[in-house]
Amino acid sequence: MAGIKIWVLTGDRQETAINIGMSCRLIAESMNMVIVNEETAHDTAEFISRRLTAIKNQRSSGEQEDLALVIDGKSLTFALEKxxxxxxxxxxxxxxxxxxxxxxxxxxxxxxxxxxKNQNSILLAIGDGANDVSMIQAAHVGVGISGVEGLQAARSSDIAISQFRYLKKLLLVHGAWSYQRLSKLILYSFYKNITLYMTQFWYSFFNNFSGQIAYESWTISFYNVIFTLLPPLVIGIFDQFVSARVLDRYPQLYSLGQKNVFFTKTAFWLWVGNALYHSLILFGFSVILFWGDLKQATGLDSGHWFWGTALYLAVLRHCP
Known part of the structure; x- marks a missing residue:
């Protein structure tokens, strides 16, 4: 339901591996098992070619059958040849x-x-022993289980968990959250910077492109470092588009990340368009409000920097 394809790579003998696959419901009783137990490279090639042709012919005729492939180490040696x-x-x-x-x-x-090498997919490998280290390091994401068989797998992995059952929450909950958070964080970072610097661009049309800046230089330096520091942190750490319970109950929500729903070209240009629009609105209203200069309590004109500071505060108030 989550769109994840599961392969089991084990050192156990064939009967044990099949029994484990059935007990964890990876292999259903309705599945037709394709078992490869050949002794030579020629026999392995013939078997694979024959089964491929049969499956393709079957599916071209409209018949759909769930299959489970079981292959032993000797046949796999031949199958992995170039x-x-x-x-x-x-x-x-x-x-x-x-x-x-x-x-x-x-x-x-x-x-x-x-x-x-041959598929445009993200691979996750999980293991708990020293014999899984090379597999964990070869995958895009390596998960090691720290337990009875030692810490070699956990130390060689990107992520370590104490029990295999935690993998479900790691993927379906934290995986979905992380993808959505990173997508929103990147889009927001573009948005807040474009909003600020485009107000300076609009101001260039009023100063005849003289190079005069609208804001004091220190405020520009502190914009990302201090004034807008918290919103990205909050988004990146705490944002949840749905609750953990919903993600756990509906695994199909995980496919939102596989389909790249939250970070698309359309989403990017919508955020950029919003930033351009909001910067124009903020700049336009500030120009109208301060047209002819506002008078201070002392009777003096407010001046350029007063207007620039007010516009800067308006941008700060709007972006978070």
């Missing part, structure tokens, strides 16, 4: 579940690298 790897990957992608059993640590890494 002339056969593309066909193996094509067959694996046509299957709903993939289990590679009796594989070595090197083979785990090679499978990850094969998918990483």
């Amino acid at each position: 002339d056969l790897s593309k066909s193996f990957l094509e067959l694996a992608l046509l299957c709903k579940a993939v289990i590679c059993c009796r594989v070595s640590p090197l083979q785990k890494a090679l499978v990850v690298k094969l998918v990483k």
Whole structure:
């Protein structure tokens, strides 16, 4: 439902791997298992070619069947060879579940690298032992489980968790939140800076492009460092587009990140357009309000810097 494809790469024997796949419901009883247990490279190539042709013919006729690919370490050695790897990957992608059993640590890494090289997808590898380190390091995101088998996997990973069950919350909740937060943070950073500096651009038409600035120089330096420091931090740490309970209940919301819903060209140009529009409104109203200079309590004219400071404060009040 979340649009995540799961492959199991294990050193266990075939029967154990299949039983584990069934017990965790990765393999359903209704699935047709494609088991590759060949002794030679020629036999492996023939088997993969034959099954690929059969599956394609079946699907071209309108028949849809859920498949689970199970391949042992010896056959995988042949399947990962240069002339056969593309066909193996094509067959694996046509299957709903993939289990590679009796594989070595090197083979785990090679499978990850094969998918990483030929598919435009983000790969996450998770493991709990020293034999998973190469696989974890080969993936885009490595998750290590610290536990009975030591800390080698956890120390080699990008993220460490104490139990496998925490992976669900890590992906579906914190993963979705992080993507949305980063998207909003980037868009907001463009927005607040364009809003400020475009007011200076509009002012250039009033000073005949003389180079006169609307704001005092120190206020421009402090704009990102101090005055607008908190909003990006709040967005990047605390923003939640939906609650954790909703994300956990509806895994399909995770696909919003896969489809790049929050950070698109349309969203970017909408934020830029809003920044241009708001900067023009703020500048226009400040010019109208201070046209002819406001009088201070002392009777003196307010002057250029008074107007510039008022406009700067209006931008600050608007952006957060």
